Amino acid sequence: MSGMNREIHLASRPQGWPTAENFRLVTTEVPTPGPGQVVVRNRFMSVDPYMRGRMNDVKSYVPPFALDAPLDGGAIGEVVAGEAGGVKPGDTVLHGLGWREYALVDAKGARKIDPDLAPVTAHLGVLGMTGLTAYAGLLDVAAMKPGETVFVSGAAGAVGSMVGQIAKLRGAGRVIGSAGSAAKVERLTALGFDAAFDYHDGPVSKQLRAAAPDGVDVYFDNVGGDHLEAAIGAMNVHGRAAICGMIAQYNATEPPAAPRNLALVIGKRLTLRGFLVSDHGHLREQFVQEVAGWLREGRLSYDETIVDGIEQAPEAFLGLLRGENLGKMLVRL
Numbered sequence: 001m002s003g004m005n006r007e008i009h010l011a012s013r014p015q016g017w018p019t020a021e022n023f024r025l026v027t028t029e030v031p032t033p034g035p036g037q038v039v040v041r042n043r044f045m046s047v048d049p050y051m052r053g054r055m056n057d058v059k060s061y062v063p064p065f066a067l068d069a070p071l072d073g074g075a076i077g078e079v080v081a082g083e084a085g086g087v088k089p090g091d092t093v094l095h096g097l098g099w100r101e102y103a104l105v106d107a108k109g110a111r112k113i114d115p116d117l118a119p120v121t122a123h124l125g126v127l128g129m130t131g132l133t134a135y136a137g138l139l140d141v142a143a144m145k146p147g148e149t150v151f152v153s154g155a156a157g158a159v160g161s162m163v164g165q166i167a168k169l170r171g172a173g174r175v176i177g178s179a180g181s182a183a184k185v186e187r188l189t190a191l192g193f194d195a196a197f198d199y200h201d202g203p204v205s206k207q208l209r210a211a212a213p214d215g216v217d218v219y220f221d222n223v224g225g226d227h228l229e230a231a232i233g234a235m236n237v238h239g240r241a242a243i244c245g246m247i248a249q250y251n252a253t254e255p256p257a258a259p260r261n262l263a264l265v266i267g268k269r270l271t272l273r274g275f276l277v278s279d280h281g282h283l284r285e286q287f288v289q290e291v292a293g294w295l296r297e298g299r300l301s302y303d304e305t306i307v308d309g310i311e312q313a314p315e316a317f318l319g320l321l322r323g324e325n326l327g328k329m330l331v332r333l
Helices: 050-054 120-124 128-143 157-170 180-191 204-211 225-234 264-268 277-296 310-321
Strands: 006-010 024-031 037-046 075-083 092-095 104-105 149-152 173-180 193-197 216-221 235-241 273-274 306-309 328-332
Touching: 006 310, 024 204, 024 310, 037 092, 050 235, 075 104, 075 120, 092 104, 092 193, 120 328, 128 149, 128 157, 128 216, 128 235, 128 306, 157 173, 157 180, 157 216, 173 180, 180 193, 193 204, 193 310, 216 225, 225 235, 225 264, 225 328, 306 310, 310 328
Parallel strands: 149 173, 149 216, 173 193, 216 235, 235 273, 306 328
Antiparallel strands: 006 024, 037 075, 037 104, 037 328, 075 092
16 A cells, blocks of 8 residues: 555653653555555544553563553554455554554454444444443442442543443442543532532542442442542442552552541452453353343433544543543544
């Protein structure tokens, strides 16, 4: 193939909060597919909080991003060259090589999606990794039971907003969410949360006690820090926490000050369990069937914040870390 391709490289590793200087827009040639490969013209890409951890050169559950090379992440696009493994030009596919306009993808790593089933962006969010994270964390990891009280931090984000709605659809007695603005709190109420609060309005522990006077049975943690401390304090005996993320400390340069009440885990016999969505692939078919049904019936809603242009991808990511998104943050290429 011929033509020019733009991609975002990691120029340097952030120290604390990332800045625009940590990224570089690079122009290359559109790749040519080899055996078993296809070229995908990306239409949408995802930016996600976990990507911040991959910018550090530390050992983790996934390798760090390489310097002076394109970042990667979930993307959806159209195959424009190559044919292999049942994937051919014209197919719409989901794959893991975002942060570039054209991606050279191993056909076995591209999953065909039906663009008529739902808007294609849903496969990066509500019907994709985001939705499965919420579903698996709430129902498998935390094993929520009907009638229980559920607290979700970062509840207006892509994962958190799904957790709260799934909890209600699966029979939770009370669902509480925290968010970072009055507008987000209002949106959570519209989505069916029984109570929501802006964590800027006062100590999280105090606001959570007011919202959950009878305690919390399940905590879905996207934030860590003072939210985790507040949840531990509010949780009932045998409460369970699904630890999905700790965005409060992703950019920290010092150890977190909280939680300071971990000793309560003993007397309350709490379970705090970290998880990765990749460990729950066995739930995918069940998840898609159930969530797609709720979408068709109009019982589940999702929000998207879309930024236009590959050159704006770094700012979209920084905006995500600042909490400027409502629901899933996406870049349209």
